[in-house]
Amino acid sequence: MLAEANTMRPERARPADTLVSIEGLKMHFPVYKGVLRRKVGAVQAVDGLSFDIMRGETLGLVGESGCGKSTTGRAILGLYRPTAGKVHFGGEDVAAIEGERLRRLRPKMQMIFQDPQASLNPRMTVGSIVAEPLVEHQVAKAGERRARVRELLDQVGLNPDYVNRYPHEFSGGQRQRIGIARALALDPDFIVCDEPIAALDVSIQAQVVNLLQDLQHRLGLTYLFISHDLSMVRHIADRVAVMYLGKMVELADVDALFSKPKHPYTRALLSAVPVPDPKIEADRRRILLKGDLPDAANPPKGCRFCTRCPEAVAQCFDVEPEWRDLEGGRKVACHLAN
């Protein structure tokens, strides 16, 4: 902390209960072309994100496919080496460390993946899948491990006697529970949930979401909940961040964001979500966005949303809006919002 306070950059006040703090996170993927595989450009998947995740909260991260929300989650966990920026977690900068130091940090931050079919090895039994993190980090002897695995399976609502079964013997919802048990094995503080319910049926989604909320209350977990399902995010999240084309456009408490969205993109996104009530649907006005998402390797000048924004003014095509604070602890990146 001392070393940071002495640097020239103005340090944002970080409250004591901040668990993860992200500053200017950038993740560019190079594009190579031609016979010589020369670098011709970069896909700016994530371009300058700054936000904090508080201990014990669920931060929802929403946006459409290709906006960089999964990349953000992975970069925070150190699964990618960010192009620039810092990720403060557990007294370390995840973006700068590597090797053994990063490995020691890993047990405290885990991930739940979208597709439980693809993220579970079909040739391993459920027991060995859930025990793998314990083996890898050498936290328990074999006997203790077996007991811990049974405890974990019980915790996520699976019968502990299923340890010797294989993933294909389970349904989608049960497989997602196995993925959750694996993520819990090392007793983490922070879990990135990357679209954990997108591959599940509606009636099963509610089961998994309830389980995630139960576990949070019982174990004091902090979630980064990445999803494109806004109604589910509204249900589970405390605060919500909205991304568009690699940038964060708005961050606010869940009720404030859904009742008074400040950014034109947030407004369009919310108006596009179908409401399961024919009476409301009958006289709803949708904000329809024109055109398609621009290419992330060649984003528009000025505000990234300017090409599709129904409210854009001349300034928007020229000057990039800054990521600024509004009252009520919310943040927005738009010239017009106040």
Add this chain to the structure above:
Amino acid sequence: MKTVFHTQDGLIHAVNGVSFHLDEGELLAVVGESGSGKSVAMMSLLQLLPIPPAEIASGRVAFEGQDLVRLSASGIRQVRGARIGFIFQDPMTSLNPVFTVGFQIMEPLRTHLGMSRRQARKRAAELLELVGIPGAAARLNDYPHQFSGGMRQRVMIAIALACDPKVLIADEPTTALDVTVQAQILELVKDLRQRLGMAIIWITHDLGVAAGIADRIIVMYGGQIVEHARIGELFENPRHPYTRALLDSLPGRHKANEKLRSIGGQPPLLTREPDFCPFSARCSHVHDRCRAENPPLERVSESHDVACWWDKERRAISGGQLPESVHAR
């Protein structure tokens, strides 16, 4: 209509006694989870399933005085794509990547309507314009990969509309798309319906989408229709325990911080002879009769049908009229 699949593990009763009608110009939504038989039912209508392993065990599909199930291969080919259009879920896998978009739109025009190449090309450009693709004429020579997901789905709609069908069957057409693109497609379909006046069967698992566009709705579970009603009636007065539980499990219908009411258990395996209510294993109102006898779809009020023993008893007790307290959830 009954469709079964012959597999190594025995028969799968995918669609079991499904009957419904479609009025001219209306939009009928079919909702259900994966494995509920909604896609198989619609594909059976048009003989789109591979036989074997599939077999349409019984059933009749009356359309313009013909029975589609009994039609020969060449007979059904004259209906498919011409009188009945079909839109599939994933526009990337259902468009052929090695042909231009223009060629794929012109194909049904030339086979079904016998248009010349020039006529077909003109009509194809009109169709692309109709579905809202800018610079339509120039884009006819592009390949599917040059279009975005939403644009590809628009191309699919253009192909389905090419021969001016009476009926359009759309199988989860917006599921693979982002919400803002989905909103564009939904508005497009509403607009096209008004202009062209065709009937649409819209298969979806999203009750929110159904609420926005449908006139009537069918809820399927375990290969059967469990409830059918006008759209407003179904959301206001759901009767089948599955429909009620499904509505309860949606986050949008809860107060903040309230737990989602989930449906316990798993969807049924369809290997057993369907002589029981498919929802009985997960139903909170289950009793002995549900496990022994499959409830028939019965009319409870004008254009509202339910297949449930529990609901039938409730109706009997209240003499056809339900007391208010039953609705309160």
